[in-house]
Amino acid sequence: MRDICKILGFSKLYKKYIMCLIAIITVFTVMLTSVSPFRVCADGNIRKITVGVPADRCPIFYCDKETGEVVGIGVDLMRIASEEAGFDASFKVIGESTLKEALDNDEYDVLLPFGSPISSASGSSTVVSDNLFQTPFTLVTVNNRKPPQLNELKVGMLSSLSGGADTVSQLYPGIEIKFFETMDESVKALRRKEVDALLHNSYVWSYVLQKPSYSDLTVQPSNMFSMDFRAGTKDTPEGRKLIAQLDKGISALPDTQRQAVILDYTGRRLYQYDVYDYLYEYGVVILLFFLLIASFVTIVILKARTFRFDQEEKMRRVMDYDQLTGVLSLKSFRSRVEELLRSNPDVPYVISYNNIQNFKYINDSLGMKAGDELLCFWAKKSMENMSDIDAFCRLEADHFATLRHLEGDGQLSEDVKKVFEPVKNYFTDQGREIHIRISTGIYALTPEDHKDVNVDQMIDYARVAEKKLRDGHKDGFEFYNTEQWSLGKLFAEVTGRLPAALRSGEIMVWYQPQVNYETGEITGAEALCRWKHTTRGWISPGKFVSALEEAGLIYDLDCFVWEKVCCDLQRWNREGKRMTVSVNLSRADLAKNNNVPDFFLKLIEKYDLTPDQLHIEITETAYVESPELLISTTQKLRKYGFKVEMDDFGSGYSSLNMLKEVQVDRIKLDMYFLTETGDTEKSRVIISHIIKMTRALGMDIIAEGVEKEEQARFIYELGCCSMQGYYYHKPMPAEDFEHLLGMG
Ligand code: C2E
Ligand code: CA
Numbered sequence: 001m002r003d004i005c006k007i008l009g010f011s012k013l014y015k016k017y018i019m020c021l022i023a024i025i026t027v028f029t030v031m032l033t034s035v036s037p038f039r040v041c042a043d044g045n046i047r048k049i050t051v052g053v054p055a056d057r058c059p060i061f062y063c064d065k066e067t068g069e070v071v072g073i074g075v076d077l078m079r080i081a082s083e084e085a086g087f088d089a090s091f092k093v094i095g096e097s098t099l100k101e102a103l104d105n106d107e108y109d110v111l112l113p114f115g116s117p118i119s120s121a122s123g124s125s126t127v128v129s130d131n132l133f134q135t136p137f138t139l140v141t142v143n144n145r146k147p148p149q150l151n152e153l154k155v156g157m158l159s160s161l162s163g164g165a166d167t168v169s170q171l172y173p174g175i176e177i178k179f180f181e182t183m184d185e186s187v188k189a190l191r192r193k194e195v196d197a198l199l200h201n202s203y204v205w206s207y208v209l210q211k212p213s214y215s216d217l218t219v220q221p222s223n224m225f226s227m228d229f230r231a232g233t234k235d236t237p238e239g240r241k242l243i244a245q246l247d248k249g250i251s252a253l254p255d256t257q258r259q260a261v262i263l264d265y266t267g268r269r270l271y272q273y274d275v276y277d278y279l280y281e282y283g284v285v286i287l288l289f290f291l292l293i294a295s296f297v298t299i300v301i302l303k304a305r306t307f308r309f310d311q312e313e314k315m316r317r318v319m320d321y322d323q324l325t326g327v328l329s330l331k332s333f334r335s336r337v338e339e340l341l342r343s344n345p346d347v348p349y350v351i352s353y354n355n356i357q358n359f360k361y362i363n364d365s366l367g368m369k370a371g372d373e374l375l376c377f378w379a380k381k382s383m384e385n386m387s388d389i390d391a392f393c394r395l396e397a398d399h400f401a402t403l404r405h406l407e408g409d410g411q412l413s414e415d416v417k418k419v420f421e422p423v424k425n426y427f428t429d430q431g432r433e434i435h436i437r438i439s440t441g442i443y444a445l446t447p448e449d450h451k452d453v454n455v456d457q458m459i460d461y462a463r464v465a466e467k468k469l470r471d472g473h474k475d476g477f478e479f480y481n482t483e484q485w486s487l488g489k490l491f492a493e494v495t496g497r498l499p500a501a502l503r504s505g506e507i508m509v510w511y512q513p514q515v516n517y518e519t520g521e522i523t524g525a526e527a528l529c530r531w532k533h534t535t536r537g538w539i540s541p542g543k544f545v546s547a548l549e550e551a552g553l554i555y556d557l558d559c560f561v562w563e564k565v566c567c568d569l570q571r572w573n574r575e576g577k578r579m580t581v582s583v584n585l586s587r588a589d590l591a592k593n594n595n596v597p598d599f600f601l602k603l604i605e606k607y608d609l610t611p612d613q614l615h616i617e618i619t620e621t622a623y624v625e626s627p628e629l630l631i632s633t634t635q636k637l638r639k640y641g642f643k644v645e646m647d648d649f650g651s652g653y654s655s656l657n658m659l660k661e662v663q664v665d666r667i668k669l670d671m672y673f674l675t676e677t678g679d680t681e682k683s684r685v686i687i688s689h690i691i692k693m694t695r696a697l698g699m700d701i702i703a704e705g706v707e708k709e710e711q712a713r714f715i716y717e718l719g720c721c722s723m724q725g726y727y728y729h730k731p732m733p734a735e736d737f738e739h740l741l742g743m744g
């Protein structure tokens, strides 16, 4: 340098400066050439090379998720070495399944990784570079199971590591290697004990073992071997030149840089969880989460349903119940009444329509609130007084309707005491001078109302009765139809009570003696039933017989009477007082049993009687209404030896005509019908002719309803000797009759 300066003639000072400048330029050039990635080749060009690498070996080779480029320890080290060697390396993932096959693909200038030279799939030999870095291979077992001796080891490897497998086979000849396409398959095989351990390079293990579901895999401490990591290509002059150049780069690669690159990748948490990993890792949490969500959704649905149900219920309540008093609305009253009447066909009921006459005045003078309070009080009192077979509703404003069952005559006054009086005195009890006037219309239900329920019509009837009261400026009670009411009540009380009455002895058989006018002797009797009702007291058959006929229950009563009569007759026979008794046969009996004669036959057999002891009375009108069955029944009865009597003769319009149609043993001439009305003289003529005619027709005659001595004498003079009536005896209990007969 000094010489150059001398030649150029620079002074000492300048020499110093030039020396420094040259030194700076030299250092800068050296620095520039040492860091430049584009080192110039001998021929002056930076050569581009394509490096084929696998991508399934994180962290050595893998695709970066973000950039999509292939990266990893192998890639980084190769890139540095290539740059050192003056190459511009670009990396491409090999599409072939093995390196051997990839070697035959000219798209790649070099391939990675090789442990040692191998021949390509087509049989070409390879040339490999120097070792880029050493990759240790480690055994992994499941559940820390100790693997057997190496020479007996059955080991699993990935098929892509077949190059490495060759090395293993050479190093450990006894080892059996099984190949798997994927890591997952190899792990499954390990768990199934198809292999004793898995073999892979440690860097890959450091990545793979981050998978949560592989937590049962354990690395065995001893390194089995380490494999070289070289670049390789087909053994051609070109290939050899490239590898030779590359080796220069590799040798220039400082070891510290190698370690830095390895540490960089192995230190990263490269493994990224997939769905299955999350499921595995957080399965319980996820399950709990979903359960929580499911419970939450269920609760929300249930809440929504309950809310809807509550709303519907509220709506229903608005529809079904009166909002002020809480009692039934008319709509629900209708259905409740229908239900009650159907399920209680024998219970006597009334429907009432109640109205506070001076309600408007109460509202005006005391205010709406007081009016409302009164209505609520009435509703409360009524409900307290009701049983579960009654119903109560608010129709509108101050109008209420009640369906009330009846229990005895005293019930109405009880209701007045318990409900109406307190309501009437509601304000006076509070010291206010307003007396409430209530008008109540009552409709008594008939049996038809139970069958064909028309609630609105019944309320209307009750309303009509209530109006009658108001029109007459009265308060209190008014029946829509008093007679109908008492009849309906009787009907219900009689029909509902009959079975119990027959069992309990409430119904008795009494006898009314029949007397011979001349001798005064008792020739027989008529059996007449009597009922001492629990709530109504004595009821005459004139009242309950027709109700029972209508309800189809008279047969039950008559069977009871007939049996009792036969039983009494048998007792009297045994006491030497042979008697004849007339029993009544109703037309409705035949509807229940169309072979009554056989029934009587069985009875007299049972009680050891002769048929002539039993006289069967059939009322004359019955013959008119259903002649065929009654005529045939009469004929059969007479054939069996029973005496048949035509009852109430003279009460109907076809009495004489009937005698032509049917032969009976005796007619019962009803004095009541013949003497009570009309001209006495005419009655005399009619009666005398009837007597003559019946005698002429070969029939016997008995006069009933004989009340006076004159009547008896008169009838006797006309030729009728047999008589029955209050003049002689009233119907009496069996004991009295027995006493009369001189028994006991
Ligand atoms: P009936 O068969 O015409 O019975 C005679 C009725 O006249 C009886 O009334 C009797 O007490 C009444 N009587 C008797 N003598 C006199 C009298 O001098 N003056 C007056 N005014 N009445 C007198 P009862 O017992 O009230 O019976 C009424 C009707 O009930 C009977 O009329 C009969 O048709 C029916 N009956 C009574 N018991 C039975 C029965 O066990 N079965 C059936 N199917 N009907 C019966
Ligand atoms: Ca009779």
Ligand code: CA
Pocket: 647, 648, 668, 670, 704
């Ligand atoms: Ca009669």
